[in-house]
Amino acid sequence: MAALNDAKRLVVKIGSALLVDAATGALRQDWLTSLAADVAQIKARGADVILVSSGSIALGRGVLGLPQAALALEQSQAAAAVGQIRLARAYEQALAPHGIIAGQVLVTLEDSQDRRRYLNSRATMETMLGFGVVPIVNENDTIATDEIRYGDNDRLAAQVAVTIGADQLVLLSDVDGLYTGNPKIDSAAQHLVIVDKITPEIENMAGDVGSTLSKGGMITKIMAAKIATDGGCAMAIALGTGLHPLAALAQGARSTWFTAQVDPQAARKRWIAAMKPRGTVTVDDGAGKALLSGKSLLPAGVTGIIGSFGRGEVITISDAAGAPLGQGLTRYTSAEARQIMGRRSTEIAAILGYEGRAALVHRDDMVL
Structure with a gap:
């Protein structure tokens, strides 16, 4: 079974009901302060932490004096715009005493469905983590409409x-795990400590145990578990x-753990390997050796390009003799790649007229 103290890269989801007092609409400051202390302790042992936090609409609703009943889309988006500022500031102020910098990341469903946006968000969060920043991720409720919404933060x-290659995800909730039935109405419901595989029987155990401020119930948590464990x-x-x-969980508090089906890096490599290539780049012997030693593909090592492809699409990487070395997600279009092939990364801005990524294909986006 996974243990929180073993996490190397941890994502924590925080629901509105935990962060915002349902009766007053005010931030639960003591709770957030304690969470920040937990995050600091986890980071102190060298792990990365990403927080996915609800709460912008709930906070904005209170500021604007909106009712607890369902809001119209425009009202929700206005509440999110007001609340998001307060949410970001609250995290910034809670983490600052520990010497931790917070950074805001707002996304929509489109950002994970579009490979170009997916690569950009991945690269941005990787860079933030490299600087020791704790990304605070939330759905961009100010612009998201039904067709581009996740709809729940689970x-x-x-x-x-999955995007950031985390090895553990914790959904902090108002329940302490998965039961064989809804424990609020079924006294015979049994708590499950570990779930090795999400079967139809496990899915049928999920009931809607959401609260007033939270749209997510156990059903969305099981769906999240399928996404996470498959990744x-x-x-x-x-x-x-x-x-x-988080400290309580690390010390053995009751919870339900869902077992990862594969290694995070292996899952990503498998996904890339299964995609159909849209073009081919040929590399020289030096670049080929560099790739085999774990390096990224830089434009300087590219000698030829075949096909037409866009950013974020899969391309084949071939050696000088035309034999395929592997494939990966390109950070440039075929037209851009033709302009910068054989050139140093420091020359990219002058050639293209804008700053670009140093690598044509990053090693994390490549399978050999």
Whole structure:
């Protein structure tokens, strides 16, 4: 079974009901302060932490004096615009005493469905983590409409975990895990400590246990578990209502862990390998050796390009003799790649007229 203390890259999902007092619409400051202390402790042992946080609409609703009833789309988006500022500032102020910088990332469903946006968001969050920043991720409710919404932050958190290659995801909730039935109405419901495989029987155990401020129920958590575990990320559903919820989980508090089906990196490589290439780039012997030693593909090592492809699409990488070395996700279009092939990364801005990525294909986006 996974243990929180073993996490190397951790994504934590925080629901509105945990962060915002349902009666007053005010931020639960003591709770957030305790969570920040938990995050600092996890980061102190060298792990990366990403927080996927609801709460912008709930906070904005209180500021604007909107009712607890369902809001019209325009009202929700206005509440999100007001609340998002307060949400970001709250995290910034909670983490700052620990010497931790917070950074805001707002996404929509389109950002994970479009490969170009997917690569950009992945690269941005990787860079943030490299600087020691804790990304605070939320759905961009100010612009998202039904057709481009995740609709719940459970699945958003799972998608973020897979995108960023996390090995653990924790969904902090108002329940302490998965039961064989709804424990609020079924006294015979049994708590499950570990789920090795999500079967139809497991899916049927999920009931809607969402609260007033939260749209997510157990059904969305099971859906999130399928996304995460298939992507190589173990996932826990844990009770988050008390202070220091992550510390409690690390110390063995009751929860349900879903076992990762594969290694995160292996899952990503498998996904890339299964995609149909849209073009081919040929590399020289030096670049070929560099790739085999774990390096990224730089434009300087490219000698030829075949086909037409866009950013984020899969291309084949071939050696000087035309034998395929592997394939990966390109950070440039075929037209851009033809302009910069054989040139140093420092020359890219002058050639294209804008700053670009140093690598044509990053090693994390490549399978050999």
